[in-house]
């Protein structure tokens with residue numbers, strides 16, 4: 001980040017940003033400190049099923065008598081792990097492909113971008129489903145599936161950024177000096193793409209959380225008995241009329257996190273939007 | 284045409300850089316779904332010249348005449364569409380990419396917009412050291428000392444080295460750009476309008492710096508400018524460019540004293556003169572219209588649509604650059620006589636001058 005961070009300025013300026021940040025940090029703490037925070041073991045049957053909230057079980061117990069609160073807290077870990085790693089896979093894969101496509105142009109560009117177009121033609125969840133159909137269900141595979149699903153958008157974004165940078169004088173200057181392709185990319189292109197890619201990644205985190213929940217809801221993500229919000233909604237919805245808490249609590253958890261991440265993404269974009277910087281004209 | 288040294292010139296060494304029939308075309312994106320070939324913009328069209336060692340060779344002309352494109356094509360950024368560039372006896376089109384990167388140590392570039400040409404995420408020290416890093420010229424303490432020496436040489440405080448570009452003024456940034464170009468002790472530098480983005484008060488300082496460095500280091504310079512006043516101080520020879528072609532090449536003094544191409548004369552007439560008496564007599568020649576689009580250049584002589592001397596011949600055949608006297612060559616069917624004073628406007632038009640064909644309209 002350059003000096004006098006625009007991010008800090010945005011945080012200071014906007015109440016909404018502060019709220020989003022606070023909420024995100026809260027979720028992070030819960031996810032990180034989950035094992036210590038959770039009052040009970042999330043996978044042990046400790047009481048009768050579907051007990052109402054009590055002194056011992058703050059949110060009651062689930063359909064087979066496990067502590068709902070502890071499961072929610074552990075679900076945050078799963079959501080964050082999947083979201084971060086999936087986003088990292090999408091970001092790295094997409095950034096590398098987009099960079100190569102833009103830099104080497106020609107056939108390499110066409111080959112990469114046509115492949116991306118094909119991937120983009122699938123709706124996100126459908127692509128993840130297709131990949132899981134190949135890899136099999138499970139936490140790791142869900143992560144990879146969501147990550148790969150994100151690659152095309154990152155690649156497109158990165159390609160556009162790099163193309164606009166390639167015409168800039170400082171890149172021309174690097175080439176004129178005799179810099180190797182790797183040096184041009186690493187020192188004169190990649191650092192300038194960071195703000196845009198970072199902003200987009202933040203908004204992708206929310207999407208990854210939703211996709212993970214969707215996959216787990218369908219039983220294709222995290223495997224039981226490990227707690228995941230999507231899975232909890234799936235099993236809880238059968239008891240919607242008698243014990244609505246079982247589905248509503250994880251639903252609210254997802255909503256809150258997605259909301260916070262989206263707001264944070266928007267604020268970051270407002271703060272960093274590179275397209276709002278003045279362009280120095282020349283003849 | 285460039286082999287016209289004064290009579291008493293020392294035995295001639297081969298030029299450091301020769302440019303032969305350089306051409307640069309840019310295919311443009313289709314403007315519609317029409318079938319047929321893509322439109323092609325010819326930015327540089329058959330430019331030839333040679334630069335001797337230690338010489339400052341200037342390229343002047345209006346904006347859009349193809350000066351920057353020429354300078355970049357020489358450095359193969361990007362490589363020209365056609366033509367040959369020979370640097371120190373080597374045809375650059377035959378040099379392999381890896382070898383070309385090594386050769387770049389000897390050819391550097393200074394840019395018009397100093398801020399844009401510097402990586403704003405690097406400190407000045409890093410910027411100046413980068414070419415040395417690339418070519419493995421210095422490391423550790425030696426490297427730091429060299430950076431310090433370079434900053435001093437261009438008139439910057441070495442202590443400023445850990446600052447970022449946005450903390451400097453335009454003139455200071457251009458000094459950083461110059462220090463960077465000097466870092467690898469190049470034989471040849473392309474300076475593309477090195478002062479035109481700077482405040483007028485700062486321009487003179489940077490020009491003086493270039494003049495001093497040239498004296499101290501014996502630099503060979505291709506100096507690009509649209510302002511003749513900038514060129515006059517520094518150049519040994521000047522080439523005037525119009526719409527992708529050279530219209531005149533001459534020794535600097537000859538060009539200023541006796542311009543032979545009407546376009547050169549028009550350019551010169553726009554330069555204010557220091558002598559008040561001469562300035563009072565100066566009558567700028569106002570060229571009519573705009574520089575035509577390089578997508579649809581006029582037939583024959585490209586300047587004819589704005590030339591007060593144009594005849595039917597000018598639309599029919601393109602004049603080639605031909606020697607017109609010692610140290611002077613121009614591409615004109617009706618060159619100005621030697622005695623023409625550069626500062627006066629042409630005689631009023633004759634009653635019925637033959638009208639040149641109307642300028643071709645640019646395609647929609």
Ligand SMILES: Nc1ncnc2c1ncn2[C@@H]1O[C@H](COP(=O)(O)OP(=O)(O)O)[C@@H](O)[C@H]1O
Nearest residue numbers: 283309324326345346347348349350351352577
């Ligand atoms: N990369 C490019 N693609 C298309 N047209 C270009 C490109 N670079 C330059 N041109 C065109 O070539 C002509 C000459 O440009 P340039 O060399 O920048 O002129 P100058 O430096 O004399 O102002 C202009 O018409 C310009 O629009």
Ligand SMILES: [Mg+2]
Nearest residue numbers: 283350351476
């Ligand atoms: Mg230019």
